[in-house]
Amino acid sequence: MTDDPTRRVRDAAEARGLDIEIRDSPRAGSLEEAAAQRGITPADIVKTLVVKGKGDRYYFALVPGDRAISWAKLRTAVGANKLRLPEPELALEATGYERGTIVPLGSTHDWPVYADERIRGKRISMGAGAHDYALYVEADALLDAYDATVADITDPIDGIRGVLPKE
Secondary structure, three states: OOOOOOHHHHHHHHHOOOOOEEEEOOOOOOHHHHHHHHOOOHHHEEEEEEEEOOOOOEEEEEEEOOEEEOHHHHHHHHOOOOOEOOOHHHHHHHHOOOOOOOOOOOOOOOOOEEEEHHHOOOEEEEEOOOOOEEEEEEHHHHHHHOOOEEEOOEEEOOOOOOOOOOO
């Protein structure tokens, strides 16, 4: 038995035929610091947010680090009147991951994935299912593996009230 906290992510990637890399990633004080530590731009760090819909419905929203969810755009893409960020305990129950570590790979439920169109064609970094780790993957391969809906679901952070969950 292994003590690898990222095992679920690795197993899910293998099952979906995804080539991923998981690296140690010390906690950073800001998005810019995290990007510098990883040698990438803030836009290439993708936040996976679990979003609660009606009843027991949840969705994954993949958001570039330098952008924030546009609730109006996401509601249109999902076809829902109400969406919100769930409380931390509901996010954990819905995904099996704590906030700041959430990723579709290895989630306890295969919720529909909605991704901002700006991540297409990039190698991205995102949560790896455990604190102090980062996952790297080709965005297009991830989106294809999850049959993600790709749309404009974000707004620039500057000049708006952004949604940046605490890591």
